[in-house]
Amino acid sequence: xxxxxxxxxxxxxxxxxxxxxxxxxxxxxxxxxxxxxxxxxxxxxxxxxxxxxxxxxxxxxxxxxxxxxxxxxxxxxxxxxxxxxxxxxxxxxxxxxxxxxxxxxxxxxxxxxxxxxxxxxxxxxxxxxxxxxxxxxxxxxxxxxxxxxxxxxxxxxxxxxxxxxxxxxxxxxxxxxxxxxxxxxxxxxxxxxxxxxxxxxxxxxxxxxxxxxxxxxxxxxxxxxxxxxxxxxxxxxxxxxxxxxxxxxxxxxxxxxxxxxxxxxxxxxxxxxxxxxxxxxxxxxxxxxxxxxxxxxxxxxxxxxxxxxxxxxxxxxxxxxxxxxxxxxxxxxxxxxxxxxxxxxxxxxxxxxxxxxxxxxxxxxxxxxxxxxxxxxxxxxxxxxxxxxxxxxxxxxxxxxxxxxxxxxxxxxxxxxxxxxxxxxxxxxxxxxx
Amino acid sequence: xxxxxxxxxxxxxxxxxxxxxxxxxxxxxxxxxxxxxxxxxxxxxxxxxxxxxxxxxxxxxxxxxxxxxxxxxxxxxxxxxxxxxxxxxxxxxxxxxxxxxxxxxxxxxxxxxxxxxxxxxxxxxxxxxxxxxxxxxxxxxxxxxxxxxxxxxxxxxxxxxxxxxxxxxxxxxxxxxxxxxxxxxxxxxxxxxxxxxxxxxxxxxxxxxxxxxxxxxxxxxxxxxxxxxxxxxxxxxxxxxxxxxxxxxxxxxxxxxxxxxxxxxxxxxxxxxxxxxxxxxxxxxxxxxxxxxxxxxxxxxxxxxxxxxxxxxxxxxxxxxxxxxxxxxxxxxxxxxxxxxxxxxxxxxxxxxxxxxxxxxxxxxxxxxxxxxxxxxxxxxxxxxxxxxxxxxxxxxxxxxxxxxxxxxxxxxxxxxxxxxxxxxxxxxxxxxx
Numbered sequence: 001x002x003x004x005x006x007x008x009x010x011x012x013x014x015x016x017x018x019x020x021x022x023x024x025x026x027x028x029x030x031x032x033x034x035x036x037x038x039x040x041x042x043x044x045x046x047x048x049x050x051x052x053x054x055x056x057x058x059x060x061x062x063x064x065x066x067x068x069x070x071x072x073x074x075x076x077x078x079x080x081x082x083x084x085x086x087x088x089x090x091x092x093x094x095x096x097x098x099x100x101x102x103x104x105x106x107x108x109x110x111x112x113x114x115x116x117x118x119x120x121x122x123x124x125x126x127x128x129x130x131x132x133x134x135x136x137x138x139x140x141x142x143x144x145x146x147x148x149x150x151x152x153x154x155x156x157x158x159x160x161x162x163x164x165x166x167x168x169x170x171x172x173x174x175x176x177x178x179x180x181x182x183x184x185x186x187x188x189x190x191x192x193x194x195x196x197x198x199x200x201x202x203x204x205x206x207x208x209x210x211x212x213x214x215x216x217x218x219x220x221x222x223x224x225x226x227x228x229x230x231x232x233x234x235x236x237x238x239x240x241x242x243x244x245x246x247x248x249x250x251x252x253x254x255x256x257x258x259x260x261x262x263x264x265x266x267x268x269x270x271x272x273x274x275x276x277x278x279x280x281x282x283x284x285x286x287x288x289x290x291x292x293x294x295x296x297x298x299x300x301x302x303x304x305x306x307x308x309x310x311x312x313x314x315x316x317x318x319x320x321x322x323x324x325x326x327x328x329x330x331x332x333x334x335x336x337x338x339x340x341x342x343x344x345x346x347x348x349x350x351x352x353x354x355x356x357x358x359x360x361x362x363x364x365x366x367x368x369x370x371x372x373x374x375x376x377x378x379x380x381x382x383x384x385x386x387x388x389x390x391x392x393x394x395x396x397x398x399x400x401x402x403x404x405x406x407x408x409x410x411x412x413x414x415x416x417x418x419x420x421x422x423x424x425x426x427x428x429x430x431x432x433x434x
Numbered sequence: 435x436x437x438x439x440x441x442x443x444x445x446x447x448x449x450x451x452x453x454x455x456x457x458x459x460x461x462x463x464x465x466x467x468x469x470x471x472x473x474x475x476x477x478x479x480x481x482x483x484x485x486x487x488x489x490x491x492x493x494x495x496x497x498x499x500x501x502x503x504x505x506x507x508x509x510x511x512x513x514x515x516x517x518x519x520x521x522x523x524x525x526x527x528x529x530x531x532x533x534x535x536x537x538x539x540x541x542x543x544x545x546x547x548x549x550x551x552x553x554x555x556x557x558x559x560x561x562x563x564x565x566x567x568x569x570x571x572x573x574x575x576x577x578x579x580x581x582x583x584x585x586x587x588x589x590x591x592x593x594x595x596x597x598x599x600x601x602x603x604x605x606x607x608x609x610x611x612x613x614x615x616x617x618x619x620x621x622x623x624x625x626x627x628x629x630x631x632x633x634x635x636x637x638x639x640x641x642x643x644x645x646x647x648x649x650x651x652x653x654x655x656x657x658x659x660x661x662x663x664x665x666x667x668x669x670x671x672x673x674x675x676x677x678x679x680x681x682x683x684x685x686x687x688x689x690x691x692x693x694x695x696x697x698x699x700x701x702x703x704x705x706x707x708x709x710x711x712x713x714x715x716x717x718x719x720x721x722x723x724x725x726x727x728x729x730x731x732x733x734x735x736x737x738x739x740x741x742x743x744x745x746x747x748x749x750x751x752x753x754x755x756x757x758x759x760x761x762x763x764x765x766x767x768x769x770x771x772x773x774x775x776x777x778x779x780x781x782x783x784x785x786x787x788x789x790x791x792x793x794x795x796x797x798x799x800x801x802x803x804x805x806x807x808x809x810x811x812x813x814x815x816x817x818x819x820x821x822x823x824x825x826x827x828x829x830x831x832x833x834x835x836x837x838x839x840x841x842x843x844x845x846x847x848x849x850x851x852x853x854x855x856x857x858x859x860x861x862x863x864x865x866x867x868x
Binding site for chain 1: 536537540545546566567569570571573574575577578579580582584599651676679680682683693694695744747750751752753756758760762763766
C-alpha cells in the first residue's frame with residue numbers, strides 16, 4: 001500500500017503518532033527535494049491514492065506544482081515558535097471548489113475566523129469532477145503565504161476528508177434541476193448528507209461542530225445529525241446567518257441608522273420562504289425596532305420580502321449568486337460560536353429543537369436565537385416575546401420542517417409518514433438559491 | 435442640477451461641508467423612508483447622474499434594493515462611537531466588478547488591510563457594461579455588515595470616483611485579444627491610464643497612493659504617473675507582490691521549510707517574464723537561501739520558471755485566473771506600506787527609478803526591494819549583492835521597460851524614439867495573464 005502525504009508547505013506535529021503506522025505500512029516515493037523525518041503521512045490520502053482516484057498524490061514527487069510534499073523537516077523550524085504554536089484546528093469543507101468556498105477558505109486561512117493565534121488545517125472535499133480545481137485552490141492558498149495555515153489536503157471521499165475534523169462546513173449540494181420539486185431535491189441531496197453524516201460519525205472528532213449550508217440546509221443537517229449518533233446533536237447547525245445579516249441591513253436602512261446599532265435579530269424556522277425574520281424582538285440602538293421604525297405595515301408586509309428577494313436581485317444584477325456575502329455569513333456563524341456573544345444580544349442559527357423552550361416540535365433543525373460562551377457550544381435564548389404575528393408564521397415554518405423530516409424519514413432511520421411534499425406546487429426555495 | 439448621494443447604509447461626516455453646497459444646488463427626490471439632516475451629497479455621483487449614466491442614483495428613492503440612500507441621520511448614531519471614529523480612508527478601486535476586486539473589496543471592508551480601527555470608504559469604478567454588477571457588489575458589501583465600512587459608491591468615470599481618494603487601486607485593464615502584440619496592449623490600456631492619471635491629478639488627494647495591477651502594470655503605472663504631476667512620483671506602484679509571494683513559496687517548498695521563514699526576497703524589474711526573482715539575497719531562517727538550498731542548478735534554471743508558470747498552471751487546473759491569491763497579494767502590498775517593515779527584511783514593489791541606488795535607468799517603474807516606516811511611504815533598500823547572474827537579467831528587464839516607455843512616449847508627454855516592440859515576436863506576458 002502506498003501511503004502518501006499531501007501535506008502543505010510544512011506543518012507541525014498534531015498527528016505525529018500516525019507517522020509511525022504509515023511508515024510501518026511501507027511508504028514509497030520519497031521527494032528528492034525534501035529531507036528529514038517524515039512528519040505526517042495522512043492515512044486519508046493514502047486511501048484515496050490506493051484507489052487511484054487522487055493521482056496527484058501518487059505523482060507528488062515528480063509534479064512541478066510544489067503544492068504536495070511527502071516529507072517535512074520540522075527541525076528546520078524555529079523551535080520557540082513551534083513550541084508556542086497551538087494545535088491546528090482541523091476544518092473540513094465540502095463543495096470546496098465552489099464559489100462560496102473560494103471566499104470562505106481564504107477567510108479561514110487568514111486567521112480572521114478562528115483567531116489570530118489559531119493555526120488551521122484545511123481539508124477540502126470535492127468531487128472527481130472538481131479534483132483539478134481543488135488542486136488549484138490549494139495552490140492559491142499556498143501562494144498566499146498565510147502564516148496560520150499549516151496544512152491543506154484534498155479528497156473526494158468524506159471518509160478520508162473528515163478524519164479528526166474539529167469543524168465540518170458542508171457547503172456542497174446539488175442544485176435543483178429544471179422541473180424538480182422540493183421533495184426531489186430533498187431526496188437527491190439527502191443521499192449526500194447520509195454519506196457525510198456516516199463519515200462524520202466514523203472518523204471526525206466526536207466534538208466536531210457541523211454547519212450545513214447546502215440546501216435544503218435544515219433538513220440536510222437533520223439527515224447528517226441522525227446518521228452521526230456519535231456526535232452530540234447539539235453540534236449540528238444549518239446556516240440562517242445570511243438571512244439575519246440581510247434582516248439587520250434592511251432594518252438599518254429603514255431606520256436610517258448604521259447597521260451596527262441593530263441587534264437581537266432572530267430568524268425563526270426554515271431557511272426557506274417560510275422563515276420568520278423577527279422584528280418584534282429586534283432592537284435598534286437599544287430600543288425596540290418596532291418603536292424606532294414605527295411603521296407596522298412595512299414591518300409586517302415588506303420587511304420579510306426585502307430579505308428574501310435579496311438573493312434573486314443579486315443574481316439578476318451580478319449574474320451569479322452571492323458567494324462573497326454568504327462566505328462572510330458562514331464566517332460570522334463560526335465566530336459567533338468561538339467568541340462569547342455580547343451581553344444582551346444573540347445570533348440566529350438553526351439547531352436541533354430537542355428540549356427547546358418555545359414548544360417547537362422536537363427532532364427538527366429550526367433556526368432560533370442562541371448565545372455562546374465562545375467554546376463552540378450554544379444555548380437557546382429563552383423568553384422572547386412571541387406575538388400572534390410571529391406565532392402563526394413560526395407554526396407554518398415548523399409544519400414545513402416536520403413535513404420535510406417525514407419525507408426523509410427513510411434516510412434518518414425513522415418510521416415516517418407519507419411525503420406530503422411530493423406533488424407540492426408551492427415553491428419555498430429562497431430566490432437566488434437554485 | 436440633481437445632486438444625489440449614493441452613500442452606503444450610513445457614514446460619518448468626513449466630507450460634511452459639501453452637503454451645504456449640494457443643498458444650495460437644489461436637491462431633488464427625498465427618500466420617503468429616511469429622515470433627518472442629509473449627511474453627504476456626493477458631487478461625483480451628482481455629476482454622473484447629470485449625464486444620465488448612473489440611473490440607479492436617480493431612482494434610488496423608489497428602488498427596493500435599499501443600497502443607496504439619499505440621507506442619513508448621524509444624530510441617531512452612538513455619539514461616543516462617532517466621536518472616536520477615525521476619518522475613513524477613501525479607497526478607489528477600478529475593475530471593481532471583476533474577480534480580483536470581488537475578493538479584494540471584501541478584504542478591505544473587513545478591516546484586515548487598513549487595520550481594525552480604520553474606517554473605510556470604497557469607491558467602485560466600473561464600466562457602463564458592468565454597472566449592474568457594481569450594484570450587486572455594493573449590495574453584497576452591505577449585506578456583510580462590516581462595521582468599518584462606512585460608504586460604498588459606484589461610478590463609471592474616474593473623475594467622479596477618484597474624488598479625494600487616499601488610495602487608488604487600479605485593477606481594471608483590457609485583456610489582450612487574439613493576435614495582439616505587447617505594443618498593441620500597451621497602446622490600448624495606455625489610453626485608460628492616461629485618463630485615470632489625469633483624473634487622479636485633478637481630483638484625488640495629492641498624497642494619494644496608487645497601485646497598478648492591470649497589465650502591463652509597470653508601464654501603465656508610468657503612464658498614470660506622468661499624467662498626474664500633482665502627485666509625488668513616489669506615490670506610484672505596480673504590483674509585483676504576487677510574484678514575490680510565489681517566489682517565497684517555491685523557496686520554502688524547495689528547502690522543505692515553512693514559508694514564513696523565507697525572507698528578503700526581491701522581484702527585480704518588470705512584471706513580465708523578464709522579471710528577476712532574486713535568490714542571491716534571499717534568506718531562509720536567517721541564512722542565505724543559496725546555502726540552505728545548495729542547488730545552484732535549480733536556483734538558476736528552475737526557480738524562475740516555477741514562479742512564472744504558476745499562473746498558467748492555475749488557469750489550467752482551476753479554469754480561471756488566480757483572483758483570490760492576487761487579491762491577497764494586493765492586500766499584502768498595501769499592508770507593507772501602512773505597517774512598518776520588520777527589522778532587516780524588505781518587500782518588492784515596482785516604483786519609479788528616479789534616484790535609485792542600483793543605476794537603473796531613471797524614469798521607469800521597476801520592481802526593487804523596499805522598506806516602509808508604515809506611513810504609506812517607502813525607501814529603496816540599498817546594498818544588495820548584485821552578482822553577474824542578477825546583473826545580466828536585471829539589465830534585460832530594464833531594457834524591456836525602457837522600450838515600453840518609448841512605445842508610450844506619446845502618452846506621457848515625452849519625446850520618444852520609435853516603438854521597437856512593434857512587430858516584436860517574443861511574448862513576455864506572464865502565462866495566465868491575458
